[in-house]
Amino acid sequence: MKKLISCLLAGLMIIGALTACSNTNATTTASNNNKLSVVCTIFPEYDWVREILGSHGDNGEVTMLLDNGVDLHSYQPTADDIIKISNSDMFIYVGGESDLWVEDALKEAKNKDMVVINLLEVLGDTVKEEEVVEGMESEEEAEDGSEDGPEYDEHVWLSLKNAKTYCNYIASKLGEIDSANAADYSANADAYGKKLDQLDESYQQAVDSAKQNTVLFGDRFPFRYLADDYGLTYYAAFVGCSAETEASFETIAFLSKKVDELGLGTVLTIEGAKHKIAETIVQNTKDKNQTVRTMDSMQSTTSKDAESGTTYLSIMQTNLEVLKDALN
Structure with missing residues (x-):
């Protein structure tokens, strides 16, 4: 390659x-x-x-x-x-x-x-390796069965x-x-x-006062650094750098069960037009009434957005409001 x-x-x-x-x-x-x-x-x-x-x-x-x-x-x-x-x-x-x-x-x-x-x-040395947590879709192995270094x-x-x-x-x-x-x-x-x-302190205060300390993403999970900063636990369909777009029945079933076990009212996604996996997770929960909300990982933000007033801080502030909702 x-x-x-x-x-x-x-x-x-x-x-x-x-x-x-x-x-x-x-x-x-x-x-x-x-x-x-x-x-x-x-x-x-x-x-x-x-x-x-x-x-x-x-x-x-x-x-x-x-x-x-x-x-x-x-x-x-x-x-x-x-x-x-x-x-x-x-x-x-x-x-x-x-x-x-x-x-x-x-x-x-x-x-x-x-x-x-x-x-x-x-x-x-503070860079983190990608982490596969319980229930997450496994990454496909190389065709020759070889293993590369840490991702x-x-x-x-x-x-x-x-x-x-x-x-x-x-x-x-x-x-x-x-x-x-x-x-x-x-x-x-x-x-x-x-x-x-100041925003960092607001995040910590929001997490410290929240009812939950767990988030669940029906999507990739690029927020590992943020989660670790504030001691959050997470579940997700894929690792942050995954190229996968389809989740298995087992992954959907596991995440839906976790929503019920933890009493979560929100299933999170990252930016993008389609949130099929998150919506499918909701439909497989007991109550089927959870809200699907988006946290922006800034992977599709453009200079035109910047010209319209979008900044790194404004996106992280919006993410905080979404996180507050997901944890309460």
């Missing part, structure tokens, strides 16, 4: 080289204007960078690659994406299995002084504590690139960190 990705990227670079001569992309224009160019893969990174830039935002060009609702786990870069990365001053990505393409893309970087931030690497849970941005760590780190690296404004970046990260702390 990695060899195939390398071949595809090589092809993209050839196409990109041919088209770059005749097309001027936004990042190249920004570089020519001596603007700070930052390329991010996902929305949380994009929003954090904009918060840290603050009043210097007009002097920066911030690009989000996954900007059309494509899920992190199925994204593949275009030739234009590779060129934007190649010319950037800073590139921020998640790391893990979903970003295997990055290694080859960085080999083609034109800016040899580019600062590269891998979110998983920043967390170091890490990539959804590190869904912890407010992690977010504060990332913002401080990003601010320090932006300060290294643009030393003239380093103090402002640090101050902006500190101010934003206080907002993250």
